[in-house]
Amino acid sequence: MRPLTVSSIGALAAAALASLALVPTAATADTSPRTALAASAAAAETPGATQSLPLLPLPGTRADQSPAAASSVGLPPREVHPFSMIGIVWRDPSVELHGTVQVRTRARGGDRWSDWQTLATHGDHAPDLGSQEAAGPARGGTAPLWVGDCDGVQVRVTAAPTSNKARPSLPSGLRVELVDPGADDESPDPAADEDRTTVATAADEAGAQAAAVNAGLTTSDGLEVKALSKRASELEATQFNPALAPAKRPFVGPRPGIVTRRGWGADERLREKKLHYTRTVRAAFVHHSATGNGYRCAQSASVLRGIYRYHVQSLGWADLGYNFAIDKCGRIFEGRAGGVAKPVLGAHTFGFNQNSMGIVVLGTFDTSAPSAAAVRSVSRLTAWKLGLYGGNPGSSVTMVSAGGKYAPGKRVRLRVISGHRDGFTTACPGARLYGKLPTARTGSAQLQGR
Template structure:
């Protein structure tokens, strides 16, 4: 059984006071304002129905016992709908309901999901349905099945798949089944695009609204290409990709012209014709195309991931299978809403379900926009992937990619399928897989379908239903796996193998893993004018290289020749660059120094600085190290033979001042005795 959720259910959970404020450095949708997650409680901690959960039954009962006298036209229509459903042997979420809320007016939300405690799955025969009102129109009723997802270590609570809307302002929930099977703490979470805190919707504060009867969404084959009905994304006009937006005490940028030209160049590449969502900051949109990625990928920083919600430490493992998913919902979202929807899914997975991060490695909307999901997914080394939470018991060794929308009765768009296939092919090629249409052995952790340690021959591109008892990625979505595999194979064929042949005007890098006079690894990376940096960019314990070209940075997660995994702009051409693990999460990132001001970044992405501090003097020499062994790198400044050491990324006085060596010495930093703390050395 998964651990119960510990987040309190007070009227408003003060996440804001706890410092969980959405990152101001990358706003997912400028039209979105921060709002609390709304919680609709349907059962108590003992599994008893709440007042809210039974309020809709009274209306249905009164309609059914009216004898046809004095019944409003709307109720006559409702009764007719019930009769049609009964004659067809179907289910009516109102007439057959064990629990039924009224149609309730709520604040706008983009993502919804049911959660409960006491069991990982809902009992057989107990089903939950949901319908929502978008733009004044009520949707069909949708069956919300248990997600079959979650962390392999069972951290978190049970819940349904995330239900995606195009912006809903009313909702109605139904539960069908036996009262004895009702789970404890069943609730419905309604998540806005910029969630902050949580608010329980009390019965006395709820308003019911009129709702016409609607049918239950049922599977049926749809036309192959639905792109004609989609609003085309709008191209972004690239602006200056300079350093952090000015923060308190920070001077205005002055070198925008150079950054504009270089950032625009960095954004070109194999785009696949996909535009970046127009709601993304233009300075960030320019940095989404990595040299080796087959399509632009909108990074976590770009869609506005709040790093405070990310509590799940990344773990990288060998991976050579792809699991394809869909979400659930109405499919009525616009391209400009996609980033906010991803943000809502992130909150649902990380906080509501208690996983500590989004479960998917990547998400692709119906417009073909690709979003980075789980932290570290784009920066994983070739042949590896950060373990996600997309398929319980089958997360380890797979990449999970989700098509945003419900594809039970309609088809994913051709652009969506193409970019899912390209991302799958990119991943498989780097894992050494030569056939996207083949199968290979896969060993499960533990699922309802397969025992822990059981090994089967699994298609290298599979649907979620292949590894668990779920209908995901929908009947129509599953039927499109052949098309995805075909595109993935084309991508594999199009990608050249890694080569250590010298590229034109590139730098030759010689690495030595021992103390012999011969290099252990030789490869080519960067231009002859590039500055080469080193760091552990993905937290796998292996340092690899990065290149700096003016304001542009690129990096790789393997010590081999090739293009940068991703290119982004940060800082100014004249800044001094520092490398360190500033937040102690096991990955190195960058900081730039301008005089005595330091701009720290906790991810290898463009955007504003995560922290800005003033320390020392403009003429000081700067050293980086973990001076107190807490796992976080901080600064020291050297002035002659005096060192001013700081144990936190803050302004203010030094925590320690030491005099060591001579003014003319060259200072070096290292953990010389292996005790976990860095100290000084000097070279004469």
């Protein structure tokens, strides 16, 4: 797993040296091994970048008060290297941030600041306790927010009052993470697109590994898993799961087209190289990314690259937490590496990552409704993937908790297609998306022929 670093993309390498004065020394000051990699080496190889800036007590806080003891910390308006996604992290992932996190940004090249935007402070996406991934250098963090192309930032974090009259406090080690997901996928120059793809999916060991697990499923260029008819999908299913004998008429929906990790430009060098699997896929947990709805469908790959970089470099996870992602246009994307048809272990629903898959719909759906296309794609994806493992989208299943909302070892009855809130105490996937899950279940069962 690559540790948290402050790096620069190749295209900004020269510019970074010339404009380094824009980013204070504190932005790169970190005495931990996370900054051991030389920026000069990373700049020429890694597309995208993460700037990590410490949050300090805001004016009005006692001058002798440390950031750990302050009830209000932040970052004054500051010009920084360009970024498109922002999140707040802290040292201990077991500690929750009780309070309000707000950010303002300034579009690159402009002089107007956005309104204050609030980040979701939930810490509910995480590897399960006791897993190898949880033992790594993980951090606590907010949901990241997509803000578009920006070069100015301001942050304020305020602790919530406590009921026992104790001084409000915040987690220690608070930092703002400014994520540049790499070259924009909307470049009008085909040659530039080809160059970016070549860089982002270099034919190294990790890239070859990520492609090999989808062997025989993708188009010749490896950018997409091919869609299949229902009949072809049912016949193919017995290859993945021999228990689905053709004589038993497997209920498998038609395989949808899926943009591969190579297709959305995942830099395979960021993630942990070892792939981890569970025994089967018994349930699907639906999430929203809480990254906001201000992206265009042409930017979906960039949003996903930003979340991937945030999960790995900022939160310290092995890979992107979700197994699949769906954008507002209904496009389905491969998430965590390991193979779209295989039972890949994710880090999406703390307590229930074993024998399940996590599907994130890109956007925030507390008050905004998801698109009909996105809901249909939840049905399409679950009809196929759950079908490979004998799952009935309209039924329920007993899962064993690994901790969190339910005590470790507790047997919990859940819907085969559940919302994140069903497995953890959270508002995710937002009330409006959660309300669409009955529609998704019905559509998924119909696609399976039930």
